[in-house]
Amino acid sequence: MSRSEPVRAASLRDRIYEVVCRIPYGKVATYGQVATLAGARGHARQVGYALHDLTEGAGVPWHRVINARGEISLRRSPGAEEDQRSLLEAEGVEFGTDRGIDLSRFRWQARPAPWE
Numbered sequence: 001m002s003r004s005e006p007v008r009a010a011s012l013r014d015r016i017y018e019v020v021c022r023i024p025y026g027k028v029a030t031y032g033q034v035a036t037l038a039g040a041r042g043h044a045r046q047v048g049y050a051l052h053d054l055t056e057g058a059g060v061p062w063h064r065v066i067n068a069r070g071e072i073s074l075r076r077s078p079g080a081e082e083d084q085r086s087l088l089e090a091e092g093v094e095f096g097t098d099r100g101i102d103l104s105r106f107r108w109q110a111r112p113a114p115w116e
Helices: 012-022 031-037 044-052 080-090
Strands: none
Touching: 012 031, 012 044, 031 044
């Protein structure tokens, strides 16, 4: 009789990536919203750290995560904000004259994740 491997709970980082992968095309979520959905309410910075550590081609739509003001957060690498804006605009997300996104229109209305 073989022993089955114990089921390992997903790490916070894994849950963050799972939540971000659920954000639909043409919608955005805030860092805080992702943190809450990943089971880490109040830890929006952890979402930023996790997204920063993604490797190119990871398949996680990091560009759909914005700050609570509906704006793209500053990045370390020059031009990264424009790349994110271009990706969002290609999905039909519109920016207002104040450089922000209308969250009442484009925010993802998420359903709770399985671990919630």
